[in-house]
Amino acid sequence: MFDHTLDMCQSLPAVTVDKKWDNELRFFVGEKLFCMLSLEPPHRISFKCAPALYHKLISHPGIVPAPHLARYHWVQLNKEDALPTSELESLLHDAYELIVSTLPPYEREAISKLKISA
Template sequence: MFDHTLDLCRSLPAVITEQKWDNELRFYVGEKLFCMISLEPPHSVSFKCSQHQFHQLISRPGIVPAPHLARYHWVQLKQEDALPATELENFLQNAYEIIVSTLPPYEQEAIHKMKAHA
């Protein structure tokens, strides 16, 4: 599942990655962070979500407010299997879309063009 999560995040248009502190891979779109994955087991996954989703998610076992980012509605899955694969995929896609929607219009337009050609 870990490889699938990495592949999904990397496959989204205009995503760049950065490795931090040797054990965390960060995913950005338009220089804004939308997901972080620890590279060492257990692979925790942190991502941006809506305020509504945030409160729903942190009520589930194995999901906590993300350290240092919870005030921005970020959650952390203590292990990757805290959510079924398809649900995690939907939340990661949503995290990406939330961040894209905050970008300047010209960046959003460029990303939408990339999606159309994919």
Template sequence: MELERLRMFCLSLPGATEDIKWGHDLCFSVGAKMFCVASMESPLTFSFKVTYEMFDEVSSRIGFEPAPYLARNKWVLVNDTSKIKVKEMEVFVRQSHELIAAKLSKKLRGELGIG
């Protein structure tokens, strides 16, 4: 998987924006709240939020781990992208976007075009 493919998918989600944080991480946000963080350096790694119920199962898979600094908020790091298919990445990132967007105010969701 390539960073550009992940980037294009993230930016296709409603209200998504991107910026660079910490000097080398590409962060995707909705309503100024991150939903996906990707390394800009090789090899590609990326993190996303999952539900409380999914966290243990997903973070214990081969190629995945609890995301440093964010695991307490149920974020998972994909440290080996050969262990995830593109369609699965899309499901996880879309779910992360939805989890984060759901916490935004109704007014802000409306402004961003999120139902």
């Protein structure tokens, strides 16, 4: 699951990756964070979600409010198998799109062009 999550996040248009504290990868689009992935087991995955999904997600075993980011509707999977791979992939894509929607129009347009050419 770790490799799949890493590959999926890196495959999204205009995503940049930053390594922080030697044990965490942070994924950005337009300089805004949408996902974090711990490099050491257990591989925790944190990501932004829609406010309407936040409480539903944290009611699942293995999913908690993300430390320091919960007030912004971030969740953390404390174990890789807390969600089926297809559902996690969909939620990560949604996190990416949530952040893209907050970017200035010129950045959204540039990302749109990257999506079309991909």
